[in-house]
Amino acid sequence: MSDEMASCKLSLVKAIRMMERIDLLDMNGHISCRVAGGDGRFLINARAASRASLTTSDVVLCNADGTPVPGAPEPPSEVYIHTEIYRLRPDVQAIVHNHPHWQTVLGIADLPLKPVFSIGSFSQFxxxxxxxxxxNERAMGEELARALADNRAVQIRHHGSVLVGNSVEEVFATAVFMEENAKKQYQAYLVNRNHRVLEGENLKRTQETNWSSKIVRKVWRYHEEKSLISGHLNGLQADER
Structure with a gap:
C-alpha cells in the first residue's frame, strides 16, 4: 500500500469517527476519497462496519464502477452516489453522504438553505x-450527480445530504458548518419568519474571509483534538485494537 493510500485511509476513518461523535453520522452514512493514479478507484467505509469503531481494515478499495477489489469487504449499497459523482466531476476528490438532522428538517418544511451564519455562509443555492x-442503482446515482451539477452539495429531500470537496478534511468541515448553518436558520425561523439572511457585498466578503484551506485545517484539528481527548480515536488501526 502506498503512503498516500494509507494516509487517505486514516483520514477517512478519523472523519467518520469524528462525525459519529458529533451526530453527523450514525449507523449509516459514508465517506470516500479518490485514489491517485487516474484509474477511477476510490476508498470508502465498508457497509457492515460500525461508524463508531471503524478501523483502517474496514475501508474498502473500490474500482471505478463500485465493485470492491478481491478480498475487500462489501461497500455501502449507495456506492453509486460516489461512482457517478466521481465520473461526472473530475474536480471532486472526496464525498460524504450523511443524514444531518437540521438540514433534513428544513427540506421537509420546504425551506431552502440560506446563508445565515458566517462560517456556514457557503450554504446557498x-x-x-x-x-x-x-x-442503490447506478441510474439513480447518475441522476443525483446531475442534480449536484457543479455545486458543493445536494440535498436528498426526506433523506439526507451529499457534499463534495478537494479532500476528506474539506468535506468534513463542510458537513460540520452546513449543518450548523441549518440549525441556526431553523431556530431563527422559529423566532422570526422574516429573519435576516446574509446578502450582497456582506455575503461575498463573509464567504471569502470565512472559508480557506487554513480554516478547513483549523476545523479538522479542533475536532481531532477533542476526539483524541474523549477517546473516540482510539484503535484506528486494526492491529491497535
Missing amino acids: IPYFERSSLV
Whole structure:
C-alpha cells in the first residue's frame, strides 16, 4: 500500500469517527476519497462496519464502477452516489453522504438553505434531489450527480445530504458548518419568519474571509483534538485494537 493510500485511509476513518461523535453520522452514512493514479478507484467505509469503531481494515478499495477489489469487504449499497459523482466531476476528490438532522428538517418544511451564519455562509443555492429512497442503482446515482451539477452539495429531500470537496478534511468541515448553518436558520425561523439572511457585498466578503484551506485545517484539528481527548480515536488501526 502506498503512503498516500494509507494516509487517505486514516483520514477517512478519523472523519467518520469524528462525525459519529458529533451526530453527523450514525449507523449509516459514508465517506470516500479518490485514489491517485487516474484509474477511477476510490476508498470508502465498508457497509457492515460500525461508524463508531471503524478501523483502517474496514475501508474498502473500490474500482471505478463500485465493485470492491478481491478480498475487500462489501461497500455501502449507495456506492453509486460516489461512482457517478466521481465520473461526472473530475474536480471532486472526496464525498460524504450523511443524514444531518437540521438540514433534513428544513427540506421537509420546504425551506431552502440560506446563508445565515458566517462560517456556514457557503450554504446557498443548494439544489434538491426529489427521489428520497436509497440511491442503490447506478441510474439513480447518475441522476443525483446531475442534480449536484457543479455545486458543493445536494440535498436528498426526506433523506439526507451529499457534499463534495478537494479532500476528506474539506468535506468534513463542510458537513460540520452546513449543518450548523441549518440549525441556526431553523431556530431563527422559529423566532422570526422574516429573519435576516446574509446578502450582497456582506455575503461575498463573509464567504471569502470565512472559508480557506487554513480554516478547513483549523476545523479538522479542533475536532481531532477533542476526539483524541474523549477517546473516540482510539484503535484506528486494526492491529491497535
